[in-house]
Amino acid sequence: MMVSAHGIGAAVLLVLAVLFVPAMATPSIPLPFTSGVVPTGSMVPAINEGDLILVDRTVGFSDVAAGDVVMFRGNDLWPISHRVLAHDGFEITTKGDANRFKDAPITEDAYLGVVAAVVPTHMLGPAGHAIGMILTVSLLLVMVAFLLCMHGYRQRIR
Numbered sequence: 001m002m003v004s005a006h007g008i009g010a011a012v013l014l015v016l017a018v019l020f021v022p023a024m025a026t027p028s029i030p031l032p033f034t035s036g037v038v039p040t041g042s043m044v045p046a047i048n049e050g051d052l053i054l055v056d057r058t059v060g061f062s063d064v065a066a067g068d069v070v071m072f073r074g075n076d077l078w079p080i081s082h083r084v085l086a087h088d089g090f091e092i093t094t095k096g097d098a099n100r101f102k103d104a105p106i107t108e109d110a111y112l113g114v115v116a117a118v119v120p121t122h123m124l125g126p127a128g129h130a131i132g133m134i135l136t137v138s139l140l141l142v143m144v145a146f147l148l149c150m151h152g153y154r155q156r157i158r
Contacts (some may be wrong), residue, residue, distance in 0.1 A: 004027040032058050034071070034113060037121075039078050042096030047082075050052070052119035052135065053081060062091055072106045081115055113116040 034055045041049045046069070055071045064070055066084050070092065074080040082094035082103055091105035121135075 002130035032056070033116075036071070036079060036081075038081060040096075042099050043081060043083070044098045046097055047081065047115070047118050048120065050121050053115050053122055054117040054119075055081075055113040056116040059114040060090065061092075061111045064111070064114060070094065070106075071112040071115060073110045073112065074103075079112055 036053055036055070036059055037049050038049055038051045038053060047053065053071070064074075064084055064087050066086055068084045069081055070084055071079050071081045072092075072094070080103070082096045082099075084092055085095055085102065086093040091107055092111065093105050095101055095102045
């Protein structure tokens with residue numbers, strides 16, 4: 001039996017969907033993971049613009065250490081993911097690897113989690129960012145479908 005490129009692509013997307021279903025960029029939903037597409041090059045060369053990141057929300061604010069890359073709410077529309085320079089127990093000081101200046105200190109209420117994995121979509125060339133966004137939206141739809149199915153299943157077993 002011959003496997004086509006479409007079959008391999010579908011299998012890869014299915015695996016990514018299974019890995020990222022509970023991990024969409026929806027910080028308001030209390031899931032153990034969240035994910036997102038990196039909108040800027042502030043973390044180059046570690047993380048590039050358009051890369052997908054998986055963020056572990058189970059790592060507590062007090063467990064963050066210098067060198068970790070954390071996601072936090074900034075003043076922009078998108079959450080920010082930058083490297084921890086220092087953590088004094090009350091505030092975390094961060095800076096993008098490619099940035100000249102430190103960020104304003106962040107507190108526990110702005111902290112979203114630690115970056116646990118990076119999917120390097122930049123390797124796909126100029127279309128990488130678009131592919132990352134499409135994949136994120138697709139995974140969001142899969143997650144919504146999964147949650148709706150689970151809701152329907154719970155209603156049937158009651």
